[in-house]
Amino acid sequence: MNKNLAPEIVLEPERYELQTPPVHHFEIDRRDFAKIVGTGIAVFLLSKGAIAQQQQGESGGRGGGGQSAPKDISAWLHIAENGAITVFTGKVEIGQNVRTSLAQVVAEELRAPFDSITMVMGDTRLTPYDAGTFGSQTTPRMGMQLRHVASVACDTLKNLAAKQWNVDAARLVPVAGKITDPQTKLSITYGQLAQRQAFETAVLGDDPLIAPADWTVAGKPLGKVDGRDFVTGRHKYVSDMKLPGMQYGKVLRPESFGATIASIDVSAAQQMPGVAVVRDGDFVGVTAPDPQTAERALKAIKVEWKPVAQQQPDSKNIYDYLKANVQTGGRGGGRGQQSGATDTSAIDSALAAAQHRLDATYKVAFIAHAPLEPRAAMAQWDGDQLNVWTGTQRPFGVRTELASAFHLSEEKIRVRMPDMGSGYGGKHTGECAVEAARLAKGAGKPVKLTWTREEEFSWAYFRPVGVIDIRSGVNDDGTLTAWELQNYNSGNSGIDTPYKTGVHSTPFHSTAYPFRQGSYRGLAATANFFARESHMDDLARAIKMDPFAFRMKNLQDDRIKAVLQAAAEKFGWDKTKPASGHGFGLACGAEKGGYVANCAEVAVDKSTGAVKIVRLVVAFECGAIVNPDGLRNQVLGGNIQGLGGALFEAIEFENGRVLNPKFSKYRVPRFQDIPPIEVVLVDRKDLQPSGAGEVPLMALAPSIGNAICDATGVRLRALPMIPAGIVKT
Amino acid sequence: MPTQTSEAPITRVTELQINGRAYKIDATSDTSLLSVLRDQLDLTGSKYGCGEGQCSACTVLVDGNPRHSCITSVGVIGKKSITTIEGLERDGKLHPVQQAFLDEGAMQCAYCTSGMIMSAVALLKSNANPTDAEIIQYMQGNVCRCGTYPRIVAAIRDAARMMRASSNGGAR
Numbered sequence: 001m002n003k004n005l006a007p008e009i010v011l012e013p014e015r016y017e018l019q020t021p022p023v024h025h026f027e028i029d030r031r032d033f034a035k036i037v038g039t040g041i042a043v044f045l046l047s048k049g050a051i052a053q054q055q056q057g058e059s060g061g062r063g064g065g066g067q068s069a070p071k072d073i074s075a076w077l078h079i080a081e082n083g084a085i086t087v088f089t090g091k092v093e094i095g096q097n098v099r100t101s102l103a104q105v106v107a108e109e110l111r112a113p114f115d116s117i118t119m120v121m122g123d124t125r126l127t128p129y130d131a132g133t134f135g136s137q138t139t140p141r142m143g144m145q146l147r148h149v150a151s152v153a154c155d156t157l158k159n160l161a162a163k164q165w166n167v168d169a170a171r172l173v174p175v176a177g178k179i180t181d182p183q184t185k186l187s188i189t190y191g192q193l194a195q196r197q198a199f200e201t202a203v204l205g206d207d208p209l210i211a212p213a214d215w216t217v218a219g220k221p222l223g224k225v226d227g228r229d230f231v232t233g234r235h236k237y238v239s240d241m242k243l244p245g246m247q248y249g250k251v252l253r254p255e256s257f258g259a260t261i262a263s264i265d266v267s268a269a270q271q272m273p274g275v276a277v278v279r280d281g282d283f284v285g286v287t288a289p290d291p292q293t294a295e296r297a298l299k300a301i302k303v304e305w306k307p308v309a310q311q312q313p314d315s316k317n318i319y320d321y322l323k324a325n326v327q328t329g330g331r332g333g334g335r336g337q338q339s340g341a342t343d344t345s346a347i348d349s350a351l352a353a354a355q356h357r358l359d360a361t362y363k364v365a366f367i368a369h370a371p372l373e374p375r376a377a378m379a380q381w382d383g384d385q386l387n388v389w390t391g392t393q394r395p396f397g398v399r400t401e402l403a404s405a406f407h408l409s410e411e412k413i414r415v416r417m418p419d420m421g422s423g424y425g426g427k428h429t430g431e432c433a434v435e436a437a438r439l440a441k442g443a444g445k446p447v448k449l450t451w452t453r454e455e456e457f458s459w460a461y462f463r464p465v466g467v468i469d470i471r472s473g474v475n476d477d478g479t480l481t482a483w484e485l486q487n488y489n490s491g492n493s494g495i496d497t498p499y500k501t502g503v504h505s506t507p508f509h510s511t512a513y514p515f516r517q518g519s520y521r522g523l524a525a526t527a528n529f530f531a532r533e534s535h536m537d538d539l540a541r542a543i544k545m546d547p548f549a550f551r552m553k554n555l556q557d558d559r560i561k562a563v564l565q566a567a568a569e570k571f572g573w574d575k576t577k578p579a580s581g582h583g584f585g586l587a588c589g590a591e592k593g594g595y596v597a598n599c600a601e602v603a604v605d606k607s608t609g610a611v612k613i614v615r616l617v618v619a620f621e622c623g624a625i626v627n628p629d630g631l632r633n634q635v636l637g638g639n640i641q642g643l644g645g646a647l648f649e650a651i652e653f654e655n656g657r658v659l660n661p662k663f664s665k666y667r668v669p670r671f672q673d674i675p676p677i678e679v680v681l682v683d684r685k686d687l688q689p690s691g692a693g694e695v696p697l698m699a700l701a702p703s704i705g706n707a708i709c710d711a712t713g714v715r716l717r718a719l720p721m722i723p724a725g726i727v728k729t
Numbered sequence: 730m731p732t733q734t735s736e737a738p739i740t741r742v743t744e745l746q747i748n749g750r751a752y753k754i755d756a757t758s759d760t761s762l763l764s765v766l767r768d769q770l771d772l773t774g775s776k777y778g779c780g781e782g783q784c785s786a787c788t789v790l791v792d793g794n795p796r797h798s799c800i801t802s803v804g805v806i807g808k809k810s811i812t813t814i815e816g817l818e819r820d821g822k823l824h825p826v827q828q829a830f831l832d833e834g835a836m837q838c839a840y841c842t843s844g845m846i847m848s849a850v851a852l853l854k855s856n857a858n859p860t861d862a863e864i865i866q867y868m869q870g871n872v873c874r875c876g877t878y879p880r881i882v883a884a885i886r887d888a889a890r891m892m893r894a895s896s897n898g899g900a901r
Contacts (some may be wrong), residue, residue: 095838095875223834230839231827231846233774233814240773248768291764292757372778372786372840372874421776421840422875453779629834633877637837642877661781664874671865674878 032695037078037086040194041160043153044076044202045145073128075145077106077153083177083191085110086118087146089394090130091138092122093419094427097630097692098138100225100329101218104627107145109150109210111174112190119225122395122417124410124717132394133555134425134519136592139626143689149211152203160193166183189705190684212624213685222631226419237421238391239376239450246378247276247287249439249449250298253459254282256656257515258308268300277301278442285435307656312514314654319363319467319508322488326514347471350482350503354473356542361469362531363718364490365650366462370668373421374456379439380446387414390433391420398430404432406441424641425694426460426521457661462651463520464513466490468531473502474539478553485532491524494591494698497532499554506596514656521638522694525591526645526701530719533587533702538715548573548586557590559621564588564597566680567619571599581606582614583711587702593690595682596702598639604711605727612727613643613675620696622684628681635679635696642697644669647705648720650657665724735838744801747772748816758804762796763787763805766813774814774843778872785871786844788851789813814843817850826850827894829888830881837875849885850898857893861886 077087087106093099099119107114120126122133130142154174162169163180165186173180180187212219231233256259264284266277274289275297284301288294312320351357377390386408392398395415403410415433432449440447451459466489473482483497483504492508520526540550548568555561568574568586578584581603588597601614620635648667652659660666701719709715716722740758744751745765756765766772766789775798778786780795789798798831817824823831826849836842845868852859852867859867864885873881 095836097837223831224836224839227831227836227839228823228836230836230842231823232818233772233843235839236773237776237840239777240767242771291768292760370874372784372838372872373776374778420838422838422873450777453781464752633834633837633880636879637876640878641874662781663779664781668872668874669876669878670870670872671878671882677879707845 015471037080039196039198040081041079041153041156041197042076042200043078043149043156044200045149046202071081074130075128075142075149077110077146077149079153079157079190079194081191081195083111083189083194085190086120087117087143087149088120088127088523089146089233090122090124090127091142092133092393093119094133094393094396094412095422096138096634097123097224098133098142099419100222101139101627101630102143102146102277103225104220104222105147105217106150108215109147110154112177114217114222115132116177121419123414124395124399124416125414126255129396132428134393136594136693136695138620138691138693140593140688140690143626147209148203148207151207153203155207156199157190157193160199161188164188164193179509188653193479204662207244208463211685211697212688215624218626219624219685222627223629236418237373237376238378238389238418239373239421239448241317241378241389241418241448242450243378243380243446246446246448247289247439247443248291248294249285249287249436249447250294251435251439251449251455252284252298252303253455255305256307257312258656259305262304262306265302268302269297272297272300274441278439280438280442281437283435285442285449287439287447289446290609298721301473309362312656314653315650315659317364318465318514322465322467322511322513326488326510329512330600337345344484344505346503347482347484347505351471351473354481356539357473358535358538359471360535360538360540360715360717361467361468362527362534364463364466364468364527364530366465366515366517366653367520367645367649368457368462368651368666369424369426369460370457370618370666371420371422371424371426374453375427375460376448376450378446379433379437381437381440381444384408384412386437387416388413388433388437389416389418390430390436391423392417392427392430392433393423393425394428394430397428398433401430401434402437417709424521425463425523429461431459453663454661457651457666458644458658459516461516461518462516464490464524464643466524466527468527470531470535472535472539475566476543478540478543478545478550480539480554485528487524487528490527491725493523494527494528494589496527496588498557498560499536499551500556501554515653521558521641522591522594522698525589525694525698526642527588527719529589530700530701530705533589533699534705534709534715534717537585537702537706538586541709546574551586551588555588557595559595560588560590560597563595563619563621563682566613567597570619570678570680571601571617573599578710579603581711583707583709585703585706585708585710587699587706590701591695591698593622594692594695596695596699598699600700600703600707600712602704602707604708606712610727611722613704615675616677616700616703617676617680618696618700619680619682620692621684622692622695623687624685625681625683626689628683631681631692632679634692636677638694638697639677639700640669640674642700643673645719646647647673647722648725650720650723737804740804742806745806745811746802746808747811747815749810754803756803759802759872761799762789762801762803762806763798766798767819768797770880771823772813772815775847776840776843778841778844783870783872784841784844786841787850788844788847788871790851793851795848811849812850817846826851826853826885826888829884829891833880833884833887835877835880835884837873837877841871841873841875845873845881849881849888852885853889853892857896858889859885
């Protein structure tokens with residue numbers, strides 16, 4: 001392995017991301033891929049597992065076998081006779097700008113002009129299998145794989161030129177889409193080298209790569225590669241797409257979560273011209289030639305619902321409900337349980353011996369992703385072949401869901417994912433695609449289904465609600481003697497403490513919960529960071545130590561210390577004191593190879609209690625920066641989105657019903673909510689890049705909470721902290 | 730942005746003036762302008778985001794004034810001229826607001842971008858030199874879930890500068 005390679009980041013998927021993998025994979029053969037693009041040069045990346053499997057005599061078949069079944073191709077690229085370079089990856093573009101940044105790293109390793117590269121993404125027919133675009137893995141994993149593919153492609157081109165000129169390949173230089181020979185001054189373009197080739201080569205991914213310090217194309221700020229299509233409205237999101245003869249679908253939603261149909265009369269809808277009613281158990285939907293007719297047909301259905309038998313919790317008593325409904329041996333577990341002692345008696349005695357003891361409970365509400373493009377899918381059946389276009393972070397996962405729903409083999413299904421109106425972890429699932437496909441099957445025509453905003457709020461899934469209990473002990477000199485953090489339901493991401501502690505335990509408990517819940521940008525790390533960093537501040541206060549000094553004393557990771565230092569310096573942490581009625585706060589942490597620290601200044605009106613965020617600083621480090629412009633956008637955007645969950649976003653619910661499923665009732669951050677935010681990017685060219693989609697927002701909420709406490713002495717231990725809203729900037 | 734809905738009896742609407750040309754349509758007067766644009770005319774740059782005039786992804790100009798097309802019924806439009814995001818580009822040249830959004834990288838998933846640009850165009854028609862505070866106040870109805878707000882403010886500022894420079898130079 002190249003020495004430049006960062007240690008593999010251990011990805012611990014949240015429990016909702018632990019999907020049972022499909023038993024069979026029917027990826028098309030490498031030669032089929034080549035047929036798609038014709039002649040030229042194709043380079044495939046084979047995983048090491050695939051090679052090992054082939055060496056075992058290929059008895060297992062392609063990708064067959066158990067949980068760790070290798071998908072033998074993880075990425076590939078093609079160089080056409082006209083010099084066009086096409087890169088195929090199962091990752092998807094959801095606003096994080098990887099269509100641009102992945103092309104940058106390919107251009108770098110291939111020494112090809114940036115604009116000669118086209119990315120084909122998230123198409124289950126054309127691109128290799130990929131588990132999904134989540135967990136901040138696109139840059140560290142897919143980016144690395146594509147660099148290897150591009151690097152081998154470059155070597156292949158050099159060897160072809162060397163053969164043509166009958167010289168040693170080592171003396172040839174690739175630059176700007178050409179191979180040149182410095183001695184003879186001859187040069188030949190990649191396109192010319194690709195002519196009359198039907199060349200394919202497979203690579204393992206252990207060849208040397210260009211070090212980030214030597215990058216010329218990667219590492220540069222580049223805007224969205226197809227930005228013009230978006231500012232002109234030309235880009236077609238799935239919700240914009242149409243097919244000949246396409247019908248518009250609507251789905252009948254239950255009156256409360258889990259309710260089933262007691263009685264139904266669809267006759268009035270059925271009699272409407274052009275309308276098809278599709279019923280399959282408790283699934284009922286309609287299709288019509290236009291959306292207005294579909295809407296009228298849906299309203300014409302008479303239905304009585306049977307709610308679930310038990311009274312469901314509401315947004316007030318949910319926290320008691322979670323602790324009263326712990327599930328043992330369920331879907332929980334995870335690394336939280338493995339860290340430190342789980343023996344509470346050891347914690348108890350360490351707490352008893354501590355000079356200061358502090359226990360507290362923190363709460364986080366259900367929040368919604370509310371991507372501005374709601375779920376949308378278009379489905380078309382051709383015999384038993386199914387074509388689906390849908391906005392999802394997991395096109396291959398959606399294909400599996402479709403295969404399961406319609407009892408089809410996956411090879412009969414093609415899922416395409418045009419760049420979508422974002423997801424933030426909220427579009428991992430395929431319910432809308434399954435519904436569209438069911439309607440299309442019933443109607444016998446292609447169907448597009450676009451969820452309404454209310455449907456998106458009510459029937460997608462939420463960031464989990466949670467309760468976090470912390471018990472802790474600290475001595476006067478700032479030594480942490482005991483640390484116990486117990487998370488109920490919200491999740492185990494970022495649950496471990498980065499601080500040196502004596503006895504510690506950080507278990508996660510699965511509980512029952514009343515709605516669908518799942519991944520959300522940053523997963524539970526946002527909740528666990530909030531609890532931990534709020535609590536650390538109170539411990540610092542208890543021993544009258546500066547919160548910055550307290551953290552620096554106990555942090556064990558130099559990269560966290562570096563971002564904390566960087567944020568504090570930019571903020572002027574020890575240079576200035578807050579004005580009267582103002583407060584300063586900071587927070588920090590690391591997750592998924594990203595390192596983050598935030599500083600906040602707030603002003604609180606003592607008479608009204610109104611909070612104004614005066615300014616924020618966020619420092620972030622994720623190794624070598626591939627695209628500083630894109631990264632800055634992610635860090636700033638993540639913090640702005642994070643303001644909602646930190647301050648005022650919360651799903652209100654009662655007995656299986658969401659009470660605020662609209663933007664007029666569910667407040668999201670808007671222009672006037674945004675304080676001045678300074679972003680400090682720490683570029684570590686000595687390290688390989690990691691991802692940036694999630695970590696930048698993790699320290700935001702506690703930094704604001706700590707600033708509020710600094711200003712007022714009041715500790716807010718629930719997210720959102722200020723449901724009534726902040727003072728406008 | 731005032732809501733416009735029709736109190737009149739439902740009739741049929743057969744023509745709309747959009748981006749400088751007449752489009753034949755066939756819709757009842759209570760149909761939303763957004764649906765007619767998107768579903769009948771394939772002018773899909775205007776987006777559905779909420780259906781209640783709360784996110785402004787659907788913003789178009791009606792006689793130069795910004796309107797939430799999701800809650801504006803076609804029956805109230807009559808002969809008024811509609812401008813959508815598709816009508817801003819002229820002879821392959823982007824409108825200065827479009828160009829500024831591109832230059833500033835003022836988008837992420839970009840689903841809100843059409844509405845942002847249309848609102849900004851309306852703002853700069855009424856105020857050629859807005860302060861940041863005026864931009865922020867005017868744009869308060871537009872939601873960007875990716876959190877690109879500061880860059881959007883910067884893009885609108887840049888566009889205003891470009892447009893003033895161009896009109897001072899007597900370009901038109």
